[in-house]
Structures are given as C-alpha cells and as structure tokens.
Amino acid sequence: MKRFLCSAIAGGALLILGSIQNASGQIDIDVTVKGPGRVPPIWLSMSGITGEAAEVLQFDLFVQGFAFTNAENAQYLISGSANGNLQARAVDAVNKSQLVSKIYSGASLRRQAHAFADDFVEALGRKGIAKTKIAYKAAKGQNSEIFVADFDGFNQQAVTADNTIVAAPAWAPGKFGLCFLSYKLGNPAIFYQDLASGTRTKVAYYGGSSISPAVSFDGRRVAMILSKGGSPDVYVSDLDGSNLKRLTSTKQAESSPCWTPDGQWICFATEINGRRALAKVPANGGSVQIVPTPGFLNPSEPEYSPDGKWLAFTSQMRTFRICVVPTSGGPVTELIEGEDPSWAPNSRTLVFTRRQAGGRRGLSLLDVPTKQVKDVTRISGNSSQPSWAK
Amino acid sequence: MKSTLLLNLVAIGLVLSVGGVGCRKKPTGVTNIPNQRLAHVPEVGTLPPIESEMPDGFDGGQNTGEILTPIIDPSTRSNWEQDSDVFKVHTVHFAFDSSAVRSSDKAHVAAVAEYLKANAIAAVRVEGHCDERGTEEYNRALGERRALAIRDELIRLGVDASRVETISFGEDRPVNPDQTEEAFRQNRRGEFILLSPPQ
Numbered sequence: 001m002k003r004f005l006c007s008a009i010a011g012g013a014l015l016i017l018g019s020i021q022n023a024s025g026q027i028d029i030d031v032t033v034k035g036p037g038r039v040p041p042i043w044l045s046m047s048g049i050t051g052e053a054a055e056v057l058q059f060d061l062f063v064q065g066f067a068f069t070n071a072e073n074a075q076y077l078i079s080g081s082a083n084g085n086l087q088a089r090a091v092d093a094v095n096k097s098q099l100v101s102k103i104y105s106g107a108s109l110r111r112q113a114h115a116f117a118d119d120f121v122e123a124l125g126r127k128g129i130a131k132t133k134i135a136y137k138a139a140k141g142q143n144s145e146i147f148v149a150d151f152d153g154f155n156q157q158a159v160t161a162d163n164t165i166v167a168a169p170a171w172a173p174g175k176f177g178l179c180f181l182s183y184k185l186g187n188p189a190i191f192y193q194d195l196a197s198g199t200r201t202k203v204a205y206y207g208g209s210s211i212s213p214a215v216s217f218d219g220r221r222v223a224m225i226l227s228k229g230g231s232p233d234v235y236v237s238d239l240d241g242s243n244l245k246r247l248t249s250t251k252q253a254e255s256s257p258c259w260t261p262d263g264q265w266i267c268f269a270t271e272i273n274g275r276r277a278l279a280k281v282p283a284n285g286g287s288v289q290i291v292p293t294p295g296f297l298n299p300s301e302p303e304y305s306p307d308g309k310w311l312a313f314t315s316q317m318r319t320f321r322i323c324v325v326p327t328s329g330g331p332v333t334e335l336i337e338g339e340d341p342s343w344a345p346n347s348r349t350l351v352f353t354r355r356q357a358g359g360r361r362g363l364s365l366l367d368v369p370t371k372q373v374k375d376v377t378r379i380s381g382n383s384s385q386p387s388w389a390k
Numbered sequence: 391m392k393s394t395l396l397l398n399l400v401a402i403g404l405v406l407s408v409g410g411v412g413c414r415k416k417p418t419g420v421t422n423i424p425n426q427r428l429a430h431v432p433e434v435g436t437l438p439p440i441e442s443e444m445p446d447g448f449d450g451g452q453n454t455g456e457i458l459t460p461i462i463d464p465s466t467r468s469n470w471e472q473d474s475d476v477f478k479v480h481t482v483h484f485a486f487d488s489s490a491v492r493s494s495d496k497a498h499v500a501a502v503a504e505y506l507k508a509n510a511i512a513a514v515r516v517e518g519h520c521d522e523r524g525t526e527e528y529n530r531a532l533g534e535r536r537a538l539a540i541r542d543e544l545i546r547l548g549v550d551a552s553r554v555e556t557i558s559f560g561e562d563r564p565v566n567p568d569q570t571e572e573a574f575r576q577n578r579r580g581e582f583i584l585l586s587p588p589q
Contacts, residue, residue: 137526142563165562168527187464187557188530207461209534209558212527225531227556230458231538232531249458253489255531269528300528314525339525359522359569385526 031348031369036310036324036333039369041067045074045093053082056113059152060130063349063365063374064121078120086112090120099123110154127346133389134342134351135159135169135178136363139382146180148195151344151351151365151388153378159193172215172239173306173390179203179213179222190224192239203241208232214266215239216259217306217390221283223257223266234268236283247281248288256301259283260327261308267291269300278302278313296323296332301340305347306390310368312341312350322352324368336366336373342388351376351386459542459551467513467555470585477502477514477582482540484578487524489535491543499540502582503547513585515555516540521574522561533558540580555585 031039044066046057057078058068071077076099080088086109090100100119104112111131118128132151137144146159146169160166164183171178177194189205190213204210208227215222219239226235226246234247234254248254252271259266260280267280270288276298278291293299296315303312308327315321315332320339325332341352350366354375361384363376480498482491491499506512518537520529537556544554566573 144562165559167530167560167562185464186468187555205464207464208538208556209530211530211534211558225527227534227538227558228461230460232534251458253531253535256525256527300525316524320525340527 032309032326034369036368037335037371039065041065041370041372042076043067043069043074044076044078045069045071046078047071048079048081049086049088051082051109053086053109053113056110056130056152057117059374060114060117061120062372063367064126064129064346065348065367065370065372067370067372076120080116082109082113085109086116088116090116090123114150129344129346129349132345134363135171135180135387135389136379136383137167137169137385138379139361139384146178147379147383148178149379151376153363153376156379159195168212168385169387170213170215171387171389172219173217174219178387178389179215181211181213190222192222201240203237203239204235204244212256214256214258216263216283217261218263221259221263223259223268223283225255225257225268234266234281236266245285247283247285258303260304261306267302267304267311269302276300278311291325292329293323293325293332296321296334299323303342305343306345307347309347310343312343312368314339314341320355322350322366335368335371338364338366340385341366342386343390344388345390351388353384353386459545461541461554461556462552464555467585467587469588470513471588472515473584473586474581476584477505480582482536482580483575484536484580486521486574486578487532489518489532489539491539496543499543500547503544503549505584506544506549506553511587513553513555514544515557515583515585516544517563517581517583518556518558519563519565519577519579519581520561521577522564522569523574524561526560530558530560533560536578536580 042065046068074093077091077093086104091098100123104115114130117130121128129151133148134151135146135148138147143164145166147156148159149156162182162184166180166182169178169180176196177192179190179192181188181190185205188209188211190203190210191200192203193200203222204224204226206226206228210224210226212225213222221236221238223236225232231251232253233249234257235244236247237244255269257266257268264283265280266283267278270279272290278293278299279288280291281288298316299313301314310324311327312324315323319337322335322338322341323332338352338354341350343350348368350368351363353361354364355361361382363379363383363386364373366373480501482495482498506514516537518533520533534556537558541554541556545551564577566576
C-alpha cells in the first residue's frame, strides 16, 4: 500500500491529497518516515450517534490515531443512530465512497459500537483492536490478583483468587489463556491458566524465585527468570514446563524476558560491565548480544511489537519513561512518562502503567504514532503490569 | 399491538432495503455480536502435585566463570515451622539498586551463620525486598539477587548451601509504606526466616 507524506489537514490539503490517494481511499502516514509520536491524527467527524455508543467510538478511535473535528475538516464522516441497536455508516469525505454501512444487533450497545469501530478501521486496511482484552495485576491490600478486562477496562473478571501475591500476567498469543506468577505455593511459581476452562497447570516451581513469564508468539513456549541455579537467569521451556533449557548463567540478575515475533530471540534486561542494559540471546541457546538503547539508561520490561518492527521498553532516569527503538537498531524515541508497556495486536497502541500522586498505579493507552493517550479510568484501585492479548 | 408490531417490522424492512440502495463497498447487514465469558475462578485445591526438580540443560549463554550454587527444591521443607522473629535484629539493608552486602552488615550475616552451625537441623530462608523505585519485575529479580548475595555470604562462612533457601518479594512487602528516603531505606532489605523441622 502506498503511503504519502501529508502536511496540515485542511480542506485545501484534503483536495490535493484526494488526487493522490491509493486505490482503497486511505491516507496514512508511515511512522517510520515521520517518527513515532510525530504523526498527525486522522480527522473524523461524527453525527447522530450519541450516548454510550458515541463514548465508545471516541475512545476506541482516539487510541488508534484518530481525532474528532467538524465535518468540513474531517477526512471520514461517521453518522448513524443508537436507539436500541446501533446503525452506523462511515464515508470517505473526499471521494464520497462508503466504507461501512451496517446495523448491529445482539449483546450490548457497547459491543456493537466496538464492532463498528473495528469495521471502520478494517475498511481502511488496519487491524482492529476494539474487541481485544487485557490482563493486569490488581492490588488487594498487601496481596494482588490477576484480572482480565476489555481493553477499555469494562467487563472486569477475576482470573485468580489465591489470596497471596499474584503478578506478571502474560497472554499466550493466539490462545485464550495466560501465564502468571503466584506465591500460593510459598516460593513464587509460574502457572498457565486456560481461561475458558479455568484449568491451571504448573510451568515452573523450583527453589528460589520463578518469575517474569513471557509466552512465545506461537503460543508454545515460555521464557522466564529462574533463580534455582543460584542466580536469576533466563530459561525457556514448553508451555507445560517440559524441555527446560537455561540460556544465561551470570551472577547479575536478568529480568523481564520477551520474545521476538519470529521466535528466534529472547530480549531481556541485565547488567553488562556494571551498567544496566537490554540484551538478547538466541531462543535455542547461544551468545548474548547487547541491544543498544542510546541515550536512555536503566532499560527494563521490553516487549516487541507483533509486526516485529519496534521494541518498546521502560527507561528509568529520575522518572520512568515509555520508549521505543527500532528492532533493526537506531535512535530511541521517548514517548511518555510511564512504565511496563505492552503492545496491542495492531502494533501501534500500547497499554502501560502510570504512577499517580500518592503512589497509586493506573493503566493508560497510548497510540505510538500520534502520542494520543487515554487513561483506562474504568479500572480503579492500584493496577499495573498490563498484558495485551494478541 | 399486532398492527404496531407489523408496522415496526415493515419499518425495519424499509430501513434495511433503503440501506441497500446506492453505491457502497459492503452490503448493509445485521451483525450479531456473541457474548464471551471466562470460566469460574478455580479453587486452590485443583493445583497439580509438585514434580521433582528437572535437570539443567545449560546450553551456551554467557558463562562468566563465577560459581553459582543451585538452590534446593522448595518442597523439601514445605511443612517446616517458620520463625520470622528470631533473626529480625539481623535484617540486612542495601544501597539503592544494589545487591552488595555491605561490610557494616557482615556481622549480622555472621551471627546467622553461627546459629546455623550450632544448630545442625535448622535451615534458613532469606527474603529479598526492594523499595518501590524500580519497575516491578526488575525489582522482583533484584530482591532475589539480594537474597542470593546474603546466601552466598552464608555459604562463604561455612553454611551448607542446601540449608539456605531464597525468596524475593520485590517491592510488594514494604515494612514502611511511606514515600520518603527513610522508608525506602528500610524497605531495601534482606530478612532471615528460621526454618525448623516439624516436631
């Protein structure tokens, strides 16, 4: 799909751009050309749809890089009504073509609005995220449990009731299940729980602390940090805990491993020559290589975007900052204050943790190309360590 | 009633058919949204039994040549009695972002080592803790590194490695919830839990 540079979105500019659109009528700006955080939003107008359906559409589309304005300045026009069921249309304002026109039924008005948000986004050739889920750690006094919710924080459901510290949820991509660590057995151990059946299986329970699970993108293997060998090191195993293999053996603490989408590498936080750094090791064993994060210190909690192009991580320098660096190497872009990012399946939206006054933690969503951000206010209390289902 | 219903159906039918006129890419239709629920939360008792420790398959990686001492299977002492008071006075404290046992704390570790050498059946679990100024998984690993550093010192002082267990609580169990430097200092610690076999 061809992409063209676009300057200010004004009526005149739209007309000029209208003549050089690609075949699907979509204008999109490549983040690799302008840089993450520097891409202007795509402008929409919305009429006729009010109430909860409108709130859902505004939320869903804002965190995917769209913004709302009046009809004269919009690139796409959304219209419809939400009396009982949602009826909605999306029209390209420039070439007047109709992208979506549907009546929805069943479930709730929220669900219908999410479905339309996806239909609109997918008509533009993008991956929709409006029906996706996140897992996170919710503090319960001195303990914590794992919850799952819609990505906007609605429909929260408890996954665990261990009455202890349960933390570090990690979705198994392509599966309706997730890994996490729990102190239920005393030492922190790693489990996999199938969310449809509620069945839990043990992945790692050893001497010391077994922490920080990360499931490979094919859903088959788990990377984790085990200290049973005498130091926190990177290990991998199958999802059922078999075929355990040690990948690092250092006195320093390794932490928060993550997989490349092709399953070939595991990136993790470590210490090299006295300085905290990110590094990577072949998933089947081999030499550790440093992953440079030029200009940004104390990196941790890395995660690769599903399209393999970006590595998001937390840099701690006085404050915590969400950063991205191209997987192929290059400059680091600091995006926003926060920590512990997790990518949506669209490889552009991140969910992350933000600390508020008094130390309370909450979840927020960030569109990397436009830097548009929304707090997930529906999830109250002390919540952190989000993982986006992929 | 019936005629109203009929009128409503006719109206819906009109809307559907009107929506079907004009140039568009996709046909107007009615999209049904299914519900999706999670299963109920399982009880703790459904956890499977614990298997014995698996062999290491160390294959490449960055071997720094330092001695790393494996940790015993935790199920060995799962029914032992735990006493967190007896060694409270010997809690070790750490500098920010460090797992080095400072010389000022070595006497505390030595006191615990002496007790263990004089009480052959006892064992100890070292708990590593952090202040909140770090990301959560980084702190969980750092807490474990702190516990292991204390463990390494006990081993150096002659305690058998099989008698020293470790556990990290990261930043989840502060002794002082305040957000002051003094509170942070108190929270960066290693605690000793005395383990005694059941009577």
